[in-house]
Amino acid sequence: MISKFTLENYFQLHDGKAIDFRLRVQKDQNNQYSFYIHPQDVDGETWDFKVIGNFLESTTSTSEALNSLLVDGETLDNLDKDVLFLMIKQVASKINELETVNTSQRNQLFERVEALEAFQREYETAQEYERDRS
Numbered sequence: 001m002i003s004k005f006t007l008e009n010y011f012q013l014h015d016g017k018a019i020d021f022r023l024r025v026q027k028d029q030n031n032q033y034s035f036y037i038h039p040q041d042v043d044g045e046t047w048d049f050k051v052i053g054n055f056l057e058s059t060t061s062t063s064e065a066l067n068s069l070l071v072d073g074e075t076l077d078n079l080d081k082d083v084l085f086l087m088i089k090q091v092a093s094k095i096n097e098l099e100t101v102n103t104s105q106r107n108q109l110f111e112r113v114e115a116l117e118a119f120q121r122e123y124e125t126a127q128e129y130e131r132d133r134s
């Protein structure tokens with residue numbers, strides 16, 4: 001899942017903890033650049049970004065990003081309200097997605113159970129018919 005977390009959010013996460021960062025750039029066979037960033041010589045999170053023209057797209061999963069943001073309560077106090085709202089929106093979206101998948105799977109299961117019950121009734125009817133014929 002592509003996240004809308006930004007490089008600025010990443011720097012906010014490490015504000016006061018790191019000023020130097022390691023950046024590893026990669027280029028794929030389609031000449032598309034991506035990179036990951038990690039604070040240099042201190043504990044911190046690694047986030048991945050894809051470069052699209054002059055824009056960045058976070059490819060760090062929402063759960064990884066949220067986990068990194070939720071590690072430290074002090075960090076949450078320092079985060080911008082927009083970042084917190086974005087986090088809440090993404091969590092709500094993920095919950096909705098999981099509910100949709102679970103509902104679909106439950107519906108498929110109920111349909112399968114109904115089909116099996118119908119098959120069992122037909123089988124029992126066929127057995128009774130055969131018994132009556134003999």
